Amino acid sequence: MKAGPSQEEVRQHNLGALLRLVHFDGPTSRAVLATRLGLNRSTILGLVGDLAAAGLVREELPQETGRAGRPSLVVRPEPARVHVLAVDLGVERLAAALIGLGGVFLDRRECPWPDGHPQDPARVAAVLAGFAHEMLARAPAGSSCVGVAVAVRGIVRHPDGLVSLTPNMGWKGVDFAGAFADRLRPDLPDVPVLVANEANLGALAEHRRGIGRGSQNLVYLHGEIGIGAGVIIDGELLRGERGYAGEVGHMTVNPYRGRPCGCGARGCLEAEAGERALLEAAGRDGRVTGADAVRSVVTAADRGDVTAREALHRVGDWLGIGIANVANLFDPDLVVLGGTLRDVFLGSAAQVRSQINTNTLAAVRENLRLRVSELGADTVLIGAAELAFSEVLSRPLETLTRISEQRQGPPGPPRDTEPVRTRAD
Amino acid sequence: MKAGPSQEEVRQHNLGALLRLVHFDGPTSRAVLATRLGLNRSTILGLVGDLAAAGLVREELPQETGRAGRPSLVVRPEPARVHVLAVDLGVERLAAALIGLGGVFLDRRECPWPDGHPQDPARVAAVLAGFAHEMLARAPAGSSCVGVAVAVRGIVRHPDGLVSLTPNMGWKGVDFAGAFADRLRPDLPDVPVLVANEANLGALAEHRRGIGRGSQNLVYLHGEIGIGAGVIIDGELLRGERGYAGEVGHMTVNPYRGRPCGCGARGCLEAEAGERALLEAAGRDGRVTGADAVRSVVTAADRGDVTAREALHRVGDWLGIGIANVANLFDPDLVVLGGTLRDVFLGSAAQVRSQINTNTLAAVRENLRLRVSELGADTVLIGAAELAFSEVLSRPLETLTRISEQRQGPPGPPRDTEPVRTRAD
Numbered sequence: 001m002k003a004g005p006s007q008e009e010v011r012q013h014n015l016g017a018l019l020r021l022v023h024f025d026g027p028t029s030r031a032v033l034a035t036r037l038g039l040n041r042s043t044i045l046g047l048v049g050d051l052a053a054a055g056l057v058r059e060e061l062p063q064e065t066g067r068a069g070r071p072s073l074v075v076r077p078e079p080a081r082v083h084v085l086a087v088d089l090g091v092e093r094l095a096a097a098l099i100g101l102g103g104v105f106l107d108r109r110e111c112p113w114p115d116g117h118p119q120d121p122a123r124v125a126a127v128l129a130g131f132a133h134e135m136l137a138r139a140p141a142g143s144s145c146v147g148v149a150v151a152v153r154g155i156v157r158h159p160d161g162l163v164s165l166t167p168n169m170g171w172k173g174v175d176f177a178g179a180f181a182d183r184l185r186p187d188l189p190d191v192p193v194l195v196a197n198e199a200n201l202g203a204l205a206e207h208r209r210g211i212g213r214g215s216q217n218l219v220y221l222h223g224e225i226g227i228g229a230g231v232i233i234d235g236e237l238l239r240g241e242r243g244y245a246g247e248v249g250h251m252t253v254n255p256y257r258g259r260p261c262g263c264g265a266r267g268c269l270e271a272e273a274g275e276r277a278l279l280e281a282a283g284r285d286g287r288v289t290g291a292d293a294v295r296s297v298v299t300a301a302d303r304g305d306v307t308a309r310e311a312l313h314r315v316g317d318w319l320g321i322g323i324a325n326v327a328n329l330f331d332p333d334l335v336v337l338g339g340t341l342r343d344v345f346l347g348s349a350a351q352v353r354s355q356i357n358t359n360t361l362a363a364v365r366e367n368l369r370l371r372v373s374e375l376g377a378d379t380v381l382i383g384a385a386e387l388a389f390s391e392v393l394s395r396p397l398e399t400l401t402r403i404s405e406q407r408q409g410p411p412g413p414p415r416d417t418e419p420v421r422t423r424a425d
Numbered sequence: 426m427k428a429g430p431s432q433e434e435v436r437q438h439n440l441g442a443l444l445r446l447v448h449f450d451g452p453t454s455r456a457v458l459a460t461r462l463g464l465n466r467s468t469i470l471g472l473v474g475d476l477a478a479a480g481l482v483r484e485e486l487p488q489e490t491g492r493a494g495r496p497s498l499v500v501r502p503e504p505a506r507v508h509v510l511a512v513d514l515g516v517e518r519l520a521a522a523l524i525g526l527g528g529v530f531l532d533r534r535e536c537p538w539p540d541g542h543p544q545d546p547a548r549v550a551a552v553l554a555g556f557a558h559e560m561l562a563r564a565p566a567g568s569s570c571v572g573v574a575v576a577v578r579g580i581v582r583h584p585d586g587l588v589s590l591t592p593n594m595g596w597k598g599v600d601f602a603g604a605f606a607d608r609l610r611p612d613l614p615d616v617p618v619l620v621a622n623e624a625n626l627g628a629l630a631e632h633r634r635g636i637g638r639g640s641q642n643l644v645y646l647h648g649e650i651g652i653g654a655g656v657i658i659d660g661e662l663l664r665g666e667r668g669y670a671g672e673v674g675h676m677t678v679n680p681y682r683g684r685p686c687g688c689g690a691r692g693c694l695e696a697e698a699g700e701r702a703l704l705e706a707a708g709r710d711g712r713v714t715g716a717d718a719v720r721s722v723v724t725a726a727d728r729g730d731v732t733a734r735e736a737l738h739r740v741g742d743w744l745g746i747g748i749a750n751v752a753n754l755f756d757p758d759l760v761v762l763g764g765t766l767r768d769v770f771l772g773s774a775a776q777v778r779s780q781i782n783t784n785t786l787a788a789v790r791e792n793l794r795l796r797v798s799e800l801g802a803d804t805v806l807i808g809a810a811e812l813a814f815s816e817v818l819s820r821p822l823e824t825l826t827r828i829s830e831q832r833q834g835p836p837g838p839p840r841d842t843e844p845v846r847t848r849a850d
Contacts, residue, residue, distance in 0.1 A: 005430065005435060006435075007432065010430060010431075010435075155786065155788050157788070164788040165786075165787075165788060216666070217665055217666040229754075231754075233658060233663060233665075238658060238755075239756070240642055240658075240755055240756025240757065241641070241642040241756050241757055241758040241792070242756060242758075242788070242789075242791075242792065243756070244753075244756040244786065244788050244789045245754065245755055245756040246754065246756075247753040247754065247756075247786055247789065248753070248754060250753045250784070250785075250786055251750045251753055251754060252678060252746050252749060252750055252784045253677060253678065253680065254679075254680070254681075255678065255679070255746050255784070256679075256682075257682075263786060264783070265783050265784045268784075321677050321680050324677060325676045325677055325750070326754070328669075328672040328673070328675045328676055329654075329656075329670065329671065329672065329673060329676060329751070329754060330663075330665055330670055331664070331665025331666050331667055331668070331669040331670040331671075331672075332665065332666055333666040333667075358689070358690050359675070359677045359680070359690045359693075360675075361580065361590075361669065361672055361675055361688060362590075363580050363582070363589040363590060363667070363669050364667075364669045364672065366667075367666070367667065
């Protein structure tokens with residue numbers, strides 16, 4: 001029951017709202033901004049002026065519109081004024097990217113995990129800080145890093161980002177944000193490091209930049225060895241009391257006769273529909289998981305391999321039951337399948353849909369759409385970037401002021417830059 | 426991405442915030458209001474003055490404080506200026522109450538359902554409008570009815586309140602809000618009629634006035650013939666895309682060997698843990714459901730009846746699995762059991778807790794509390810009243826102005842009234 005905002009808070013809110021709009025939607029005319037934000041044109045003029053003076057947006061002629069007459073100026077986000085560092089601690093690889101305002105990939109690095117198990121957080125942090133150092137040295141002059149976010153395959157406490165548990169890395173109660181911030185300090189002495197669960201970040205990415213644009217209530221299911229969910233409710237990420245919401249992989253669907261799960265229970269969704277269940281049912285070595293292994297089962301099924309096809313159907317049945325349960329609980333208008341669930345679904349869509357039809361209430365499934373991820377392998381990294389951008393998108397000018405004060409030097413003018421995509425693996 | 430509010434919107438917001446605070450917490454000093462709302466004392470003075478002038482609050486000496494010295498005035502909600510009509514279409518009875526600001530029961534009526542199946546919505550509306558007419562005639566002079574809300578055992582579309590399905594009444598796609606508004610028109614020509622699901626309203630009630638006060642993330646499970654859930658996330662009710670969220674009763678927990686469910690599927694939570702499952706396992710007639718039937722099984726088990734005890738243990742196991750799933754998905758800090766699940770839990774707490782320990786992730790269950798409803802049989806009715814109050818609590822003065830204009834007469838001064846509780850059944 002907080003009191004309403006002051007005029008200055010309203011202005012900061014409006015600056016953020018305008019910046020978010022062009023960050024997500026790209027170049028937009030002032031007239032459209034006024035309509036979308038419900039503000040009059042003189043207010044828009046003032047807000048655009050403030051953001052342009054800070055170098056966060058620029059006004060320019062639009063790309064070819066195909067219409068006759070003099071085109072009106074559009075406001076576009078400036079990718080070379082602020083950027084973020086997004087990191088993905090994937091199952092098979094470490095990836096890092098520098099991403100500019102508007103979601104432009106400025107630079108990118110990835111490598112396999114360093115040896116050893118359980119992984120030493122400090123060593124992982126050192127490798128990633130090395131990537132960051134290289135990329136930041138090549139960043140556009142005058143551009144500031146305004147946030148760092150790390151995606152983790154595991155259970156992450158909100159809001160402090162403590163990694164409670166990551167089964168595949170063997171981490172328990174690890175302050176990776178702190179370890180990484182220490183290593184980043186020479187390059188980024190003051191930038192906050194956020195850590196979040198990979199499925200939550202996947203949901204954020206699909207909601208803002210993927211197939212979920214325009215949906216306000218969606219569930220993103222991310223499959224790798226495990227299955228996680230990120231849930232968007234009324235446009236916001238569901239976190240729960242401590243940040244652990246969305247652990248759909250450990251929803252019990254087959255409690256008495258189910259396969260044992262790594263969590264110690266039996267018949268969890270990820271025990272029945274995860275990569276290992278698929279690979280073992282298909283007669284493969286369940287220890288060799290990953291996108292290639294899953295894809296080879298789907299390909300074999302396509303070619304008529306009966307065992308592979310039956311394995312896919314079995315897993316598709318469980319996946320459909322899991323989606324039906326999630327739909328009955330969250331009433332989303334969209335369920336997005338990402339990671340290796342994308343391939344599993346493409347190979348078992350009939351089973352998935354049949355179980356959804358059986359087990360979802362008619363009213364709930366009436367307008368429910370089921371889609372695969374649009375952002376592919378970059379979903380999680382893009383989600384991490386969006387999390388890292390959240391501060392500057394909420395309070396643009398305050399954030400820039402804080403950063404420039406901490407660095408004790410005024411920022412230079414933005415310089416043009418070409419987006420690049422590099423891989424170093 | 427809406428723009429921020431205007432100064433007038435901020436003032437309306439602050440008026441609502443102050444009114445909500447005293448509505449939920451009762452008499453509160455200006456100093457505490459200032460602290461809780463983060464506003465300075467002169468702003469509080471102005472807000473209290475506006476609300477007092479409208480008759481919504483009054484300042485008075487507090488009850489005995491036990492402290493020495495002159496006590497400071499407290500602001501308390503005025504129960505005889507505005508009230509709401511709350512209606513509960515229960516499984517066994519129809520209930521209606523007039524409830525004043527601050528949650529004071531002013532009057533109350535209830536009766537068994539009229540004969541016939543499926544129930545005729547117009548006939549049900551007529552009976553309830555009769556109750557409303559009697560109670561409104563006895564309402565304090567000068568008090569206005571500012572909202573009507575109806576709790577339904579079924580699936581209700583948001584925001585229009587269309588009753589999509591109520592298995593026990595046989596309604597499908599029924600506009601009960603419209604039917605009830607028609608019958609209420611002679612007494613309440615212009616008051617909005619809201620309709621909502623009973624478990625959602627139970628969640629609202631426990632969150633605002635029951636065991637869930639202070640919790641921002643809770644799940645309320647309501648058991649009768651079916652099992653429904655109301656979910657509070659960050660202090661707000663989860664509705665989903667169309668209002669159908671929380672259909673936990675149709676979460677599949679035993680898909681291949683489960684009991685058939687009324688929805689057409691198999692192994693839904695309510696098929697395994699609902700009243701019928703309990704009664705049939707205990708050797709009773711599964712058609713005679715209700716609080717008394719459930720309680721008789723619990724009592725028999727307490728007295729050593731082995732069949733009753735085993736039935737409770739079996740149902741407790743399924744209930745525990747259901748709660749574990751809900752906890753893994755929503756990460757609440759509190760799960761509240763209401764309706765007949767209250768008795769089921771009291772008779773099977775060991776089984777419920779054991780399944781939660783097995784099937785909930787350690788991080789999720791670490792701070793999870795499990796409690797029974799504090800509001801008892803009135804939970805749903807209180808929740809309906811809170812829903813009906815929501816407009817006046819958001820925009821107090823605007824709502825009063827609208828109502829007084831529509832009735833073409835200025836409201837009289839509030840008159841003192843004694844809260845009464847009557848039953849007419």
